[in-house]
Amino acid sequence: MDFTSFFNYENPDREPESASPVFLAQLSESGWSKLLGYAQHRRFAQGETLLEAGEQSRDFYIVANGRLEAVARTEQGKEFLLSAIEEHSIIGEQSFFDGLPRSATVRALSDGELFRIDAKALEVMSARDPALARDVVADLARILSLRLREMTQRLLRIVR
Amino acid sequence: MAQTAGTARPPFPNYTQIPTRVPGWVWFALRAASIATALAVALLLVVNPERGRVLLWQVLVPSLPLVMLVVPGLWRNLCPMAALNQLPRMAGFTRGLAHTPQIREYSFVVGIALFFVLVSSRKWLFDGSGVASAALVLFGLGGAFLGGLVFKGKSGWCSSICPLLPVQRLYGQAPFAVLPNAHCKPCVGCTKNCYDFNPSIAYLADQYDDDRHYVGYRRVFAGALPGFIYAFYTVSTDESLPQIYAHFGLWCALSLALFQVLDVFLKLPRNRLTVVFGAAAIALYYWFVAPAMASGVEQLGGVSIPPAAPWALRTVVIGIALVWIVRCFRTERLFLEHVIQKTAQQGARVGENAAQAMRRASSRQQAEVVIQPDDQRIAASAGQSLLEVIEGCGGEIESGCRMGVCGADPIAVREGMENLSPAESDEKSTLERLGYAPNTRMACCAKVQQGRVAIALKPERRKLPEYPTSSQYDANIKDVVIIGNGIAGITAADYARRRHPVCAIHVVAEENHPLYNRMAITRLIYGRSAMQGLYLLPDKWYEEREVTCWLNTTASAVDPAAQAVTLATGDTLRYDRLILAMGSSSFVPEIEGHGGAGCFVVRSANDAMEIRRYAQATQARQAVIAGGGLLGLEAAYALTKLGVQVTVLDRNPWLLHRQLDEPAGQLLRRYLEGLGIAFQVSTEIRRVARSDDGHIYVRLSTGIEVPADVFIVAAGIAPNIALAQACGIATRRGVIVDDHMRTDVPNIYAAGDVAEFDGRIPGLWPVAAEQGEVAAVNALSGDRTYREPVAFTILKVVGADVASVGRVNPEGDGEEVIVHEDAAEYQYRKLVVDRSGRLAGAILIGHPTLMSGVTGAVKAQRDVTAELASLKVGDWSALQAT
Known part of the structure; x- marks a missing residue:
């Protein structure tokens, strides 16, 4: 577990800068508008379940506003919180790539909106706007790679 | 559920977020006094060992654990060792080194070892010797000072090897009063999970660290402590040195073993057992030390302490320890709720541009x-x-x-x-x-x-099947036979029943499916749900309308004289009215070498399913489709989805030659190429060749040879006119009909792809539906003149967004053509306005929002004279659907 956010030695007055990677940080606003043009725009209400663990769907989501939580179940059936999902987060990109069942259930903690990009949207994007589609895939791959690195680091901390 | 920290005080505040009650200079003065006191105690220990030892071992030291439990910050800020440790930094002569990995790993272990060794050595050394005790005090002060000279922050002593640190960390985890760290200004980040930085979470952060060794040192200390305390008060000072240490070792080992066993079997949250052992140790300690403390105070103060005082102290400590346990448990729960989610793996985020968009x-x-x-x-x-x-x-x-x-x-x-x-x-x-x-x-x-x-997504059924039928009908008509089960035939059956509630209606269909969505058959190639969802009529449609459907049945002959249809099954159906709606087959031009395994057409659902079956059975990798029309392109997309590399051939220079102009066709081609489909245009097929192992090669007029595991011809339709021809009905390409869908034989009508009206066979679904309706109305003694619907086609390839309506090329002079193209954005739109100022046709690519408005306006042949100027400059809002 990483507790660095509680020991932000350099700047105790502030939450540490989020270490989470930024998806397509270089993409301009008009580029983003274009990308969102391929997406489906959904609204959600507090308490709504947006993704169900075990479900299969090839899509990922960008949370425009609102808060959600990702919960998983242990083998004994005990539910535990995996992560809190704040606005502007990306969720579901793993299943987007591998098509395997969702590993967590995502529930809305507040009302909000999100954008959904599925395999079909990416297919259309790659035919119409190959550069954008390439950037989307490459950057998602970068993010997954960072996460793998993080796991490796963590593994090193655990097994040393 | 957990709330995110707002502006309110966070659940685990760091030292800058803890309110400061005491000004800095007061701490400074108190620390000076604290150093002076420590030196004075050392002096006293030498000068007057008797009093000095009582002061140190019976009053000062026994007070510390309680202070650490209740107000740990007080000790952290006042400790004379810490004050000396920070002196080099304040005066600016510390070397400020960082720990090496080795030091970082073992400094806390050294602290633990020092604690156990020094405390157990009291038994034979410090307790009996003022000088040794004074040396110990000076060792602490000097060690802290030296550490401060070398290492940065408090990492030279206070947060690393100080023997009191393990005690302070264990007991300071749930302070009853929190005082902010008054030393480190600014924080230099010298230690992991620094207690001074964030006192209420530091110990839990240690306990939940990923590094099991890091956690283990701390748990070993907590686990051994009660045994160590017990050993301290049960060891006999008469024993030899090895025996004394063996006594300590034994009890520590017993205590640790108990800790380990409980840890395994109780399965408590990680920090509970350490807390319980900590509480047990401190209760045990004060149980034993209380009388000595009382006597110490008596001796030094010259006052008499009531005999109940030790009991009072014991009770108070046990009470505090119990409350402390509860507080610790609660903190851990809070920690798990609030902290894990905060520190759990954070997903990726998007930046400000995205937020704005x-x-x-x-x-x-x-x-x-x-x-x-x-x-x-x-x-x-x-x-x-x-x-x-x-x-x-x-x-x-x-x-x-x-x-x-x-x-x-x-x-x-x-x-x-x-x-x-x-x-x-x-x-x-x-x-x-x-x-x-x-x-x-x-x-x-x-x-x-x-x-x-x-x-x-599921439509609802009517409560009562009500069916609009005419009360006025031609009673002379008893039997209606319709050959064909496509949209023309079914529309005809539908309208026949509407116009005649009692006549027998027979629909004879060659195919083995009830009416299905022929426009979606290419989905059968790549979709996994086969026919599911493709059937277009509700379950009991035929039943409710009393339409007798003969599926999988061939009509072999029509006898116009006897007004009867002979079925290949041997049955005969008599008719008063016959509607021919046999539809069409794929037109396959003469191609040398064509035919055999791997050669297909796509006309029926069964064709499409056979292509899927064949492609799987042969592990097809490459396909060639002859024909860049709607069906050809849709089939190409379908095979691509199946993982097949597809090449589409077209004799015309651009795709959808009938529905698009050249720029639109080229734009579409680029899009489809983006989906992975290859094209060879302006080319004809010379022949289809086969290699020795049966592989197909399609040789083109351009000299190119394209390999194909699957070869599909999608070159248009050939109406199924054999039956009509055989019984003498007039035919050309199709069955010739007039504007009432009548053939030249009385009581026989034709509709749909089989019918040729005005020399044209559009082969479009709306045309077939309209003709089926007109044929049925007229067959059932009505009078309806056929007007051909404005042609409208949509390419059903994902994201292609291509629509063509009406006539897309101008005819003769004086017609207005408006074109706006933005190839980079995949957009193209074109309007053809005839001489009278009415819309004659349109092409739309990448304009989904214009689709319904523009097609509606073209179908209605709207007069756009007034809007012409704005249409020309690209403002088509007048055509937008409202």
Whole structure:
């Protein structure tokens, strides 16, 4: 577990800068508008379940506003919180790539909106706007790679 | 559920977030006094060992654990060792080194070892010697000072090897009063999980660290401590040195063993057992030390302490320890709730540009579609069709013509019907044909206009099957036979029944399927649901209309004289009226070498399913499709989805030659190439060759040879006229009909792909539906003149967004052509305006929002003279659907 956010030695007055990677940080606003043009725009209400663990769907989501939580179940059936999902987060990109069942259930903690990009949207994007589609895939791959690195680091901390 | 920390005090405040009650200079003065006191105690220990030892070992030291338990910050700020440790930093002569990995790893272990060794050595050394005790005090002060000289922050002593640190960390985890660290200004980040930085979470952070060794040192200390305390007060000072240490070792080992066993079997949250052992140790300590403390105070103060005082102290400490346990447990629960989620793996985020774009998009989408029963809420923009909305969110819906004719996408509108565009004639007649409940709409036609619309993807049945039939009918007509089960035949059957409630209606169909969505058959190639969803009529449609359907049945002959149809089964159907709607087959031109395994056409559902079967069975990798028309392109896309590399051949220079002009055809080609389809245009097939192992090679007029595991001809249609020809009905390419769909033989009508009207066989679904209706109305003694619907086609390839309506090329002089192209944005739009100022045709690529408005306007042949100027400059809002 990483507790660095509680020991932000350099700047105790502030939450540490989020270490989470930024998806397509270089993409301009008009580029983003274009990308969102391929997406489906959904609204959600507090308490709504947006993704169900075990479900299969090839899509990922960008949370425009609102808060959600990702919960998983242990083998004994005990539910535990995996992560809190704040606005502007990306969720579901793993299943987007591998098509395997969702590993967590995502529930809305507040009302909000999100954008959904599925395999079909990416297919259309790659035919119409190959550069954008390439950037989307490459950057998602970068993010997954960072996460793998993080796991490796963590593994090193655990097994040393 | 957990709330995120707002502006209120965070649950685990760091030292800058803890309110400061004591000014800095006061701490400074107190620390000076603290150093002076320590030196004075050392002096006293030498000068007057008797009093000194009482002061140190019976009063000062026994007070410390309680201080650490209740107000740990007080000791952290006042400790004379810490004060000396920080002196080099304050004076600016510390070397400020960072720990090496080795030091970082073992400094806390050294602290633990020092604690156990020094405390156990009291028994034979310090307790009996003022000098040794003084040396110990000076060792502490000197060690802290030296550490401060070398290492940065408090990492030279206070947060590393100080023997009191393990005690202080264990007991300081749930302070009753929190004092902010008054030393480190600024923090230099010298230690992991620094207690001075964030006192209420430091110990838990240690306990939940990923490094099991790091955690283990701390747990070993907590686990051994009660045994160590017990050993301290049970060891006999008469023993030899080894025996003394053996006594300590034994009890520590017992205590640790107990800790370990409980840890394994109780399965408590990680920090509970350490807390319980800590509490046990401190209670044990004060149990034993209370009398000595009382006597110490008596001796030094010269006062008499009541005999109950030790008991009072013991009780108070046990009470405090119990409360402390509860507080620690609660903190750990809070920690698990608030902290894990905060520090759990954070997903990726998007930046400010994205946020801005999302805000903009949100403000544009005012309407909302709710899809029941899951109540998915989709933000929609005005003018979007329900079909687009549903497809966009991955909803389960079929689609066919996308213009309300085929009936593939009926949905139920549960709320907000008034927020949808009203149904127009094509949609209305389809809804009538399907016969669902009145709240049914065709998703492709119902456009969201504003507000909220709630829908369910399954249409609802009518409560009572009511069927609009005419009370006036021609009683002379008893038997109606329709040959063909496609949209022309079924529309004819539908209208025949509407006009005649009692006649027998027979539909004879060569295919083995009830009416299905022929426009979606290419989906059978790549989709996994086979025919499911492709059938267009509700289950009991034939039954409710008393239509007898002969599936998988061939009509072998028609006898116009006897007015009878002979079936290949041997049955004979007599008719008063016969409607021919046999449809068409694929037109396959003469191609040398064509035929055999791997050669296909795509006309029927069975064709498509056979292609899928064959492609799987042979592990087809490459396909060639002859024909860049609608069907050819849709089949190409379907095979691509199956992982097959497809090359489409076309004799024309651009795709969809009949529906698009050249720039539009080229734009579409680039898009399809982006999907992975290859093209060879302006080319003819010379021959189909086979290698020795049976592989097909398609040789082109350009000299190119394309290998193909699957070869599909999609070069247009050939009407099925053999039956009509055999019985003497006039035919050319198709069965010739007049504007009442009559053939030249009395009582025989024709409709759909088999019929040739005015020399034309458009081969389009809306034409077939219209002709079927006209044929049935006229056959059942009505009078309806056929008017050909304006041609309208949509390419059903994902994201292609191609629509063509009417006549897309100008004819003669004086026609206005308006074209706007933005190839980079994948957009093209064209209007053809005839001489009278009316819309004659249009092409739309990448303009979904213009689709319904423009096609509607072209179908209505709207006069756009007034809007011409704005249309020319690209403002087509006048045509936008409202």
